[in-house]
Amino acid sequence: GDSVTQMEGPVTLSEEAFLTINCTYTATGYPSLFWYVQYPGEGLQLLLKATKADDKGSNKGFEATYRKETTSFHLEKGSVQVSDSAVYFCALSDLNRDDKIIFGKGTRLHILP
Amino acid sequence: DTGVSQNPRHKITKRGQNVTFRCDPISEHNRLYWYRQTLGQGPEFLTYFQNEAQLEKSRLLSDRFSAERPKGSFSTLEIQRTEQGDSAMYLCASSLEAGNTEAFFGQGTRLTVV
Numbered sequence: 229g230d231s232v233t234q235m236e237g238p239v240t241l242s243e244e245a246f247l248t249i250n251c252t253y254t255a256t257g258y259p260s261l262f263w264y265v266q267y268p269g270e271g272l273q274l275l276l277k278a279t280k281a282d283d284k285g286s287n288k289g290f291e292a293t294y295r296k297e298t299t300s301f302h303l304e305k306g307s308v309q310v311s312d313s314a315v316y317f318c319a320l321s322d323l324n325r326d327d328k329i330i331f332g333k334g335t336r337l338h339i340l341p
Numbered sequence: 342d343t344g345v346s347q348n349p350r351h352k353i354t355k356r357g358q359n360v361t362f363r364c365d366p367i368s369e370h371n372r373l374y375w376y377r378q379t380l381g382q383g384p385e386f387l388t389y390f391q392n393e394a395q396l397e398k399s400r401l402l403s404d405r406f407s408a409e410r411p412k413g414s415f416s417t418l419e420i421q422r423t424e425q426g427d428s429a430m431y432l433c434a435s436s437l438e439a440g441n442t443e444a445f446f447g448q449g450t451r452l453t454v455v
Contacts, residue, residue, distance in 0.1 A: 232383075264446075270448065271345075271432075271446045271447055271448040271449060272384070272432070272434075272446040273446070274443045274444070274445075277443070317383050317384070319383075328374065328386045328389055328397065329374070329384075329386070329434075329444055330386065331376075331383035331384045331385075332383050333381070333382050333383045334381075334382070334383045
């Protein structure tokens with residue numbers, strides 16, 4: 229079945245460092261891809277999404293590009309802030325099948341001041 | 342609209358007891374999802390509804406679990422004869438239409454079975 233694999237955490241960076249969180253997926257169809265974020269004590273929130281190959285999702289300085297050839301959707305940010313400390317989940321949803329959202333295990337990010 | 346609301350936020354129950362959780366989705370959303378999240382894991386799909394119709398039920402969901410959405414608005418998730426392995430965060434989400442649209446999540450109900 230469809231699945232998402234993302235890099236294990238925790239990831240610890242200093243403020244203003246460059247961030248990459250790797251995500252790859254397996255799908256038989258043509259899914260939409262998402263990054264969700266869970267801040268401490270809060271619910272899951274959609275961070276960004278891309279619905280087709282080569283689309284770039286972006287929000288709050290984060291970006292991810294839908295790469296069909298490498299089945300990847302890596303999350304990047306050029307300069308992280310302490311407030312970016314959270315758990316990040318890569319996810320997919322395949323409209324052509326059953327469109328339920330399938331999540332990766334999550335990557336915990338710690339940003340040090 | 343205040344978003345997706347889940348009640349209770351926390352539930353502690355003794356093994357063998359039944360528990361019921363409620364989810365109130367965003368009012369115009371016709372899709373409603375239930376997920377379970379354990380520590381250090383991503384949310385695992387349990388079941389979802391299109392209006393009042395339950396479209397799919399994960400094989401993770403044993404016969405002790407049942408979900409309803411009787412009028413296509415709020416939903417309930419019941420766990421009968423709870424076991425310690427049922428301890429988890431139960432998440433509800435809703436979306437406006439099928440696929441490729443943002444699912445909005447509630448803050449979850451944390452279940453502890455003692």
